[in-house]
Amino acid sequence: MCVRRQRFGDIDLRRLPDNPSPPDVWQERAACFGVDPDVFFPTTEEEASPALAHCTGCGIREECLAWALKNGERYGVWGGTTEQERRRITRHVA
Numbered sequence: 001m002c003v004r005r006q007r008f009g010d011i012d013l014r015r016l017p018d019n020p021s022p023p024d025v026w027q028e029r030a031a032c033f034g035v036d037p038d039v040f041f042p043t044t045e046e047e048a049s050p051a052l053a054h055c056t057g058c059g060i061r062e063e064c065l066a067w068a069l070k071n072g073e074r075y076g077v078w079g080g081t082t083e084q085e086r087r088r089i090t091r092h093v094a
Contacts, residue, residue: 010080011062011065011079011080011081011089013089013093015062016062016065016066016069017062017063017066018066019070020063020064020066020067020070021063021067022067023064023067026060026063026064029059029060030058030060030064031054031055031056031057031058031059032051032054032055032058035054039051039054040076040077040078041075041076041077042077045082045083045084048077048082051076051077052077052080052082055077055079055080056080058080061079061080062079063079064078064079064080065078065079065080065081065086066079067079068081068086069086069089069090073086
């Protein structure tokens with residue numbers, strides 16, 4: 001999947017790595033490391049704010065998002081995006 005076309009919200013899709021590493025490689029450097037995983041799997045989009053707050057200043061946000069997009073991660077908050085936002089990105093760049 002090519003996600004190098006433009007910006008999507010505050011995410012520059014051109015900056016996403018082509019071959020992101022799996023989470024076990026980078027998760028210890030993530031801003032969310034050690035946070036209760038339930039925070040990142042809200043039941044509604046409205047409940048995603050606490051998870052998104054962790055992503056805001058995360059240094060590996062692009063890697064995380066690229067991994068989620070490449071692997072079709074359907075659930076949870078990844079790389080500062082919700083499930084709905086990733087579906088929009090995927091539709092937009094397809």
